[in-house]
Amino acid sequence: MIYDECQTIIGHLRFALKENGTLTRVFLTNYHWLLFVENNTVKKSSELGEPIRQQFQEYLSGERKDFTLPFELEGTSFQKQVWDALQTIPYGETRSYFEIACSIGRPQAIRAIGHANSRNPLPIIFPCHRVIGKNQRLTGYAGGIGMKKQLLHIEGVMV
Structure with missing residues (x-):
């Protein structure tokens, strides 16, 4: 590798x-x-x-909103479904775990959405930092809550 x-x-x-x-x-x-x-x-x-x-x-630096890199994802079909849903969250916006669960037709799978996010092999590119908890609360992130907040701030999201 x-x-x-x-x-x-x-x-x-x-x-x-x-x-x-x-x-x-x-x-x-x-x-x-x-x-x-x-x-x-x-x-x-x-x-x-x-x-x-x-x-x-x-x-x-705020100059790029989308990545155009060749990539390969390894994960379960459910994880890939969640990661694809992350790609639909526009730059500078957030979605809740519940909203992601609903967007893939699995409104009861909120915890599974969180688990799939934690397994995201391409964070930032597949923007799991844009997924937040109820009431706009920041929740877990592989790089830490501070990094998640910083990434959202770069995108103009104040949380």
């Missing part, structure tokens, strides 16, 4: 890619990265990672 990394205003990000440059994972924390490295052989390629670094820096 190939990886690249960059320092950003939200912290140190790492990216896992296939040999052809297809993005497979975004790591928001060192903890998740170390778990990944324990189970995979990785080598660094700044050349393959350049478009990823560039798009993330553009997004984090």
Whole structure:
């Protein structure tokens, strides 16, 4: 597996890619990265990672609203359904877990939506940070609530 990394205003990000440059994972924390490295052989390629670094820096500076990177998702059909629903949340807006559950026709699956979000391999690109709890409350995020708040602030959402 190939990886690249960059320092950003939200912290140190790492990216896992296939040999052809297809993005497979975004790591928001060192903890998740170390778990990944324990189970995979990785080598660094700044050349393959350049478009990823560039798009993330553009997004984090407010210049980009959508990512146009080749990616591959691994997950269950339910998880992929949830992650696809995340893509429908417009930049600068939020949705509740209940709204996401309803949008995929599973209004009783609120906790399962949260679990699928926690397994999102491409956070920020599949914007699980835009999913919030009832009454506009911020809830869990792989990078921490502070990072979630910062990402929403970049998009102009004040929470």
